[in-house]
Amino acid sequence: MDKAIDQQPLVSVIMPVYNSAPYLREAVESILNQSYRHFEFLIFNDGSTDESGAILASYRDERIKLTDCGENKGYIHWLNEGIKNAKGVYIARMDSDDVALAGRLEKQVSYLQEHAAIGLCGCRVQPIRDGLLGKIWDYPVSDAAIRIAFLFQNPLAHPAVLIRRGLLEQYQLFYDAAYYPAEDYFMWFRLRDKTQFHNLDEVLLHYRLHDRQTSNLADHQGISGKSVQKHFVRESQLCDENVLHLFEKLIMERWKRTPDHLIAAGDLLYGMVVRNRQVRAFDDRLFTGKAGKVFWSKCYFATHKYCNGIKIFRQHPLGKLNKVPLNELFKAFLKTFLS
Numbered sequence: 001m002d003k004a005i006d007q008q009p010l011v012s013v014i015m016p017v018y019n020s021a022p023y024l025r026e027a028v029e030s031i032l033n034q035s036y037r038h039f040e041f042l043i044f045n046d047g048s049t050d051e052s053g054a055i056l057a058s059y060r061d062e063r064i065k066l067t068d069c070g071e072n073k074g075y076i077h078w079l080n081e082g083i084k085n086a087k088g089v090y091i092a093r094m095d096s097d098d099v100a101l102a103g104r105l106e107k108q109v110s111y112l113q114e115h116a117a118i119g120l121c122g123c124r125v126q127p128i129r130d131g132l133l134g135k136i137w138d139y140p141v142s143d144a145a146i147r148i149a150f151l152f153q154n155p156l157a158h159p160a161v162l163i164r165r166g167l168l169e170q171y172q173l174f175y176d177a178a179y180y181p182a183e184d185y186f187m188w189f190r191l192r193d194k195t196q197f198h199n200l201d202e203v204l205l206h207y208r209l210h211d212r213q214t215s216n217l218a219d220h221q222g223i224s225g226k227s228v229q230k231h232f233v234r235e236s237q238l239c240d241e242n243v244l245h246l247f248e249k250l251i252m253e254r255w256k257r258t259p260d261h262l263i264a265a266g267d268l269l270y271g272m273v274v275r276n277r278q279v280r281a282f283d284d285r286l287f288t289g290k291a292g293k294v295f296w297s298k299c300y301f302a303t304h305k306y307c308n309g310i311k312i313f314r315q316h317p318l319g320k321l322n323k324v325p326l327n328e329l330f331k332a333f334l335k336t337f338l339s
Helices: 021-032 052-057 075-085 104-114 143-149 165-170 183-191 211-220 223-235 241-252 259-279 284-302 309-315 326-338
Strands: 011-017 039-046 064-069 090-093 118-129 162-164 196-208
Touching: 011 021, 011 075, 011 104, 021 039, 021 052, 039 052, 039 075, 052 064, 064 075, 075 090, 090 104, 090 165, 104 118, 104 162, 104 196, 118 183, 143 196, 143 284, 162 165, 183 223, 223 241, 241 259, 259 284, 259 309, 284 309, 284 326, 309 326
Parallel strands: 011 039, 011 090, 039 064, 118 196
Antiparallel strands: 090 162, 118 162
């Protein structure tokens, strides 16, 4: 290996594989072709029954460290084995059906090298389905914005993160299978008081959408995801247990598309804004803006000819603190006539 490359921080890329043959070669080669070349690629074939094993065996790159398991032990098991066996300064996650853009590792390593307080660096991702790229997923960038977003969703794309291995080692942190498929969201909860987070403001990963993956995304918002979300909300001091029950009902769950439910959701979120100004848990401008976006999203999707979400949003105290882009107002206006 080139001496200059060898002096760069080693990155351990961890990728479990299970029956990913249609997409596997593209995923593997997107890592092998990274502009940042000093990495080890820890691949775990988790008892695949398709052609995944043969595809992996065809590679002769010395950076690949392949573990071929005859039985299926589960995704979380191999993530944790990867952490235990990683030798890198940094750990990069990768899924066996995604595509890492060529500069991903280089840009994430560079950012962490320059920002010692940041322990985890993600990025924006763009979904890909049947070869077509979709709308970029707009993740928050700063640590302050990410911490607010934790209350409403998982704002870090797991297969796109780079983590300091020493952080996981220092606190003996591994993924908890009890929280699958929201094991990443729970890991971020455990890291929240130990480090800072950051998302690079550019797309560095194409996130594959297909039937199995779409199902996993839905599962992520299931019982385990909601459980982690409640951890974040409870710790924020913005909800007592009674309000937390309402938060779960009005914000986390599917609910009726009626004016009464929209107003109740707005009241709840506005109450959190007021409470935040008292306890100063988060930056006021950022939190008010995020609460407004969540409320507008509820109003927009509930809008139909019998429920004027635009009017409800504009007349509500929380709506008066936030502006909605004109194009979104126009689309909501059309919904009142077309739905």
